Amino acid sequence: MALRLAFVINSIGSGGAERVLDILLRNRPDWAADFEIHLIILDEEPKMRAMGEVDKVHVLDGRGSLLRSTRQLHRLLDEIAPDLVVSFLIRASLTAASWRWRKGSAPVVVCERMHTSSHIAGRYGAIKSLALRVAIRFSYGWADRVLAVSRGVAADLAENFAVPKDRIAIVPNPYDPNAIAEAAKAEPAVDLPSSYIVAVGRLVAAKDFAVLIEAFADARPQLKGLQLVILGDGPERDALTVQIHRSGLEGMVHLPGYLANPLSAMARGQFLVSASRNEGFPNVIAEAMALSLPVIATDCPSGPAELLQGNAGAPGTVVKARAGLVVPMGDRRAMSLAMGMLAMDMELAAELAQAGRRRIGDFPQEEVVAQYWSVFGEYLGRAG
DSSP: OOOEEEEEESOOOSSHHHHHHHHHHHTOOGGGTTOEEEEEESSOOOOOSOOOOOSEEEEOOOTTOHHHHHHHHHHHHHHHOOSEEEEESHHHHHHHHHHHHHTOOSOEEEEEOSOHHHHHHTTSOHHHHHHHHHHHHHHHTTOSEEEESSHHHHHHHHHHHOOOGGGEEEOOOOBOHHHHHHHHTSOOSSOOOSSEEEEESOSSGGGOHHHHHHHHHHHGGGSTTOEEEEEOOSTTHHHHHHHHHHTTOBTTEEEEEOOSOTHHHHHTSSOEEEOOSOOSSOHHHHHHHHTTOOEEEEOOSSHHHHHHTOOOOSTTOOEEOSSSEEEOTTOHHHHHHHHHHHHHOHHHHHHHHHHHHHHHTTSBHHHHHHHHHHHHHHHHTOOO
16 A cells, blocks of 8 residues: 655645745655655645646645634544645644644654744734744644754744754755756746846735835935836735835836746846845745845845855944845845945946855755655655
């Protein structure tokens, strides 16, 4: 009888977790070829990307509710009787790990993509944050292994959620620079300015696009006519549109919306700016580096500085890290200075573009995927 492996995720959106899961499904080792693979999606929502082939897809009706998702997932896992469960994203991980606690006979591997503390603090109120912290602390303690996407994520899980260090392994995101470059050759799906700075992400408060727009306005005298293109969609769109209008930046700051292939638009930009307030291991920054695009990023918990290999300095200052420019989180002045530096100094831009391209070579897709499957194999008797 084939071994059964169940992957659990909230939904198939456009984020990094979905991207990594897709890569894992499409790049199974030979020893996993005969596994019976189940993909369990907690919420019935539109799929924003195609996923690798599986034997069966189960779409639940979780409706974003932890309690509802838990009941439905536990019932389904009891029926499937998997040999291993692998979860992505916090709600999916809570439901899977609590199944393990309740009576699950199969091991559970949690894949944590975000710096959990800052993600919760920036998204929920005090009471809900406290309840979620308690739930994570309890449930993750029952996981057989927790795969953290970066050192900062791993430290946060151990220090703030009491996940035993011996159960945590650090496995970064995988990247194939050649595939990224190939996807970037496509014609952009939207009209773009002739020269622009690019930012990418959901239009949510955690991405801090409001401060980015303010910094762009301050830096305009040094930007040599560069415009700003923010790719993505989300609940902050109306507020950002109003901000652009009030700042007199219409025609200079563009919100073209979500693109199924943002790489084609990213590749044509002059450099990328990330103003995020929390990240795990930011795919957008890594993809920009793979495209030889210079990067400016905030030193938010926990991925950008780790990826760029340098931490921010004092307020209002810009630090030249090994692979990009790093500024303090929420620092309008520092971000403005950094944009001016890259726009005015072509040698600096070229140096950082080359350094970023070299750095992304530290995360080769084939090797990283093998690390994931090696962990799965430990619990399936197929290591190696």
